[in-house]
Amino acid sequence: MTALILHGGAGARRERNYDAEVVHMREVVEAMRARLDAGDSALNVAVEAVAMLEASGLYVAGRGASPNLAQAYELDASLMDGSDQRAGAVAALQGFKSPIRTARAVMDRTPHVMLAGEGAALFAHDQGLEPIGDEAAWFTHAGQGEDNHPPTGLSHGTVGCCVLDAQGRLAAATSTGGVFGKMPGRVGDTPIPAAGTWADGRVAVSGTGQGEYFIRVAAAGQVAWRVGSGQALHEAAQGVIDQIGDLGGDGGLIALDRDGNIAHPFNSQGMKRAWLTAAGEIGVEVFGR
Template sequence: MKITPIVVASGNGAPGLAAGIAVLRKGGRALDAVEACARVIEADPSDTSVGRGGKPNVLGVVELDASLVDGTDHRAGAVGALVGYLHPISVARAVMERLPHVMLVGDGAARFAAEIGAERARLLTPSTRRMWVERLAKARETPASVRRRAKLAPVVAKTVGEERGTVNFIALDRAGDIASAVSTSGWAFKYPGRLGDSPIVGAGNYCDTRYGGACCTGFGELAIRNVTAKTAVDRLASGMSAAEVARRAIADVNALDDAAFNIVVLAADGSHAAASNRTERRYAWQRADMDAPELSVREVVPLGAR
């Protein structure tokens, strides 16, 4: 059976699809395609949920998380709370390929990034710094006062909101192999060191070439509690359609909380779907035979739906 390569993504991933499709059109691997896609968004300061220009933690430090999964053998790499480097997705891939580990975090992730010569960057932009200062002001804090605080938890209770954007990509290549990638700056104005689902393989990111892949955005703590991405792929393996898998994933999350949550699903046959518990949320996709990405509306799964 002839396979038409495809990449699906969260809606904010649309600008990165051309890079991945270019890889796939040349017969390249799905793993290379999703990394290429993610790097585009990581370098774009206009996306305040990923990479350069990502919203910082409560102390004004941009901490980046990313993971990448190769569906052919379930190899994976991840980094968490990485500071000062532009492309966490490439550092995550290097963890997978150069170390006997799956994940590095914090100082260890930064040390390894320096060791491999990863590109350094000043991640906090003037725009996101203003957002941080304004959010602190609402909590009756300033950059100086919050940095003096011995206890940050009371401040974080006032600074965090629904800003939890992330970018994700799942690709199917000409050989029929699948790979997935997720990159994020995490929950805006979070407690330092917080990790959500994005770097957690099986929670926010998982794929298996035999069945498909799934990636999540939104309230990552819920994906961790539900092991959402792995559960989605297991459901594909059981014979469920991509659309049904996406619906069930959102219903599972809704049973825990009413926080915003989204999922994209790509099946091994190239069919795809996405769902959300919020209205007017979109996802992006592009086949190798298409000239431009398509933005499709995610199915809405309201609270109480099963």
């Protein structure tokens, strides 16, 4: 049995058209289904799915990120392997095309979980990861806000993927450009295990939203801990989003358990997401619940 779910951010607004994102998310799911059918691991598939989302420029991550108040692009990402709970992350990474690939290298090639700022960039360079080069030519500047107007408050966007492979392993990966108009050096939930990303033997989770609130409730980890305490996946995921809403935050999350159940609650107008069920069915939604 295999399954996956991915998201392209919970900042969707009803006045915008997301046809291109819907088509792309389906393409990513189909490509990852082929990998799973060929026996690839949950971790590899989660990373490759997020790398495709980063490279598309359609979402507020990777190529589609927006600059901070100093007009610099600081990107965050993390991943977690549920089979042994290894994790890797980068925060405030500048100058490299794929934050999630850099986070994978941190996990695989260092004794650390997270590298940040200049240290993350030096590491990426030393590992031969692909640099951006000309930022003006690379970034698609999706950063005027999801509604194509100057953003207000903690407007946001993120991408992520949760995967269950044929060996029963779970993994999660998340990548973001952060909230729009953020202060230099701001880091949200995305690169923090248990806040924006989580995977263990029971559940994989990836969050998207106002990261400050996700950090405060340990959102991704809390879903798994609720499931471990006996809650159903949907109940656990919705309970965490409700808690974030009670604090005044918005966003959503995707979750997948070892039985192939999926959940994708959100309290924003919409959340771009797509999934492959254990029965082999593909679904794509932006605004439907």
